[in-house]
Amino acid sequence: GAGVSQSPSNKVTEKGKDVELRCDPISGHTALYWYRQRLGQGLEFLIYFQGNSAPDKSGLPSDRFSAERTGESVSTLTIQRTQQEDSAVYLCASSFHRYNEQYFGPGTRLTVT
Amino acid sequence: QKEVEQNSGPLSVPEGAIASLNCTYSDRGSQSFFWYRQYSGKSPELIMFIYSNGDKEDGRFTAQLNKASQYVSLLIRDSQPSDSATYLCALPWRSGNEKLTFGTGTRLTIIP
Numbered sequence: 001g002a003g004v005s006q007s008p009s010n011k012v013t014e015k016g017k018d019v020e021l022r023c024d025p026i027s028g029h030t031a032l033y034w035y036r037q038r039l040g041q042g043l044e045f046l047i048y049f050q051g052n053s054a055p056d057k058s059g060l061p062s063d064r065f066s067a068e069r070t071g072e073s074v075s076t077l078t079i080q081r082t083q084q085e086d087s088a089v090y091l092c093a094s095s096f097h098r099y100n101e102q103y104f105g106p107g108t109r110l111t112v113t
Numbered sequence: 114q115k116e117v118e119q120n121s122g123p124l125s126v127p128e129g130a131i132a133s134l135n136c137t138y139s140d141r142g143s144q145s146f147f148w149y150r151q152y153s154g155k156s157p158e159l160i161m162f163i164y165s166n167g168d169k170e171d172g173r174f175t176a177q178l179n180k181a182s183q184y185v186s187l188l189i190r191d192s193q194p195s196d197s198a199t200y201l202c203a204l205p206w207r208s209g210n211e212k213l214t215f216g217t218g219t220r221l222t223i224i225p
Contacts, residue, residue, distance in 0.1 A: 045214075101147055103159060104149075105156060
């Protein structure tokens with residue numbers, strides 16, 4: 001079946017602009033996760049959704065970052081007033097239920113110039 | 114001690130040999146453990162998960178879990194050049210927590 005999809009695959013934006021990153025989880029997966037991976041670094045947790053509620057937002061780096069999810073479907077990660085340090089690959093993952101194994105999408109590579 | 118520790122490598126293994134990757138963790142209550150493979154420039158790919166003490170085999174991969182010693186291993190038999198990648202160990206941040214904590218990964222190179 002279809003895996004996790006993310007769009008766009010690449011995004012180049014100017015410092016100070018807002019960006020929206022989209023994630024479509026695997027159908028039927030109730031849990032959705034956002035991670036960030038800077039070049040050559042490990043995975044950094046950002047936020048987790050169970051359904052459309054976000055029990056854990058502890059990883060969001062600043063109030064410039066926000067995310068929402070519609071039902072048990074699409075999620076959008078929004079970064080306002082982008083900074084150069086926001087440049088990274090943003091990865092989305094989903095799981096059937098919150099304790100199950102997570103499957104990752106291909107990521108969105110964000111470059112802030 | 115970090116929640117999840119892995120040797121960053123690089124680990125070089127001859128083609129056809131067994132590659133052994135190790136991960137130690139600090140939370141004794143951890144119940145589920147995951148191994149991901151990440152090729153350069155790609156997203157992590159789930160290859161194994163294990164919940165019970167002992168071994169779990171899937172093709173050329175074997176995950177080994179020892180909760181008393183707080184380590185989990187991944188063995189790759191008959192290593193192939195296509196196995197060259199970074200291998201990430203992951204487990205819930207706290208017992209029963211939904212957030213996964215990832216190790217920094219071990220870079221594996223299979224030498225033809």
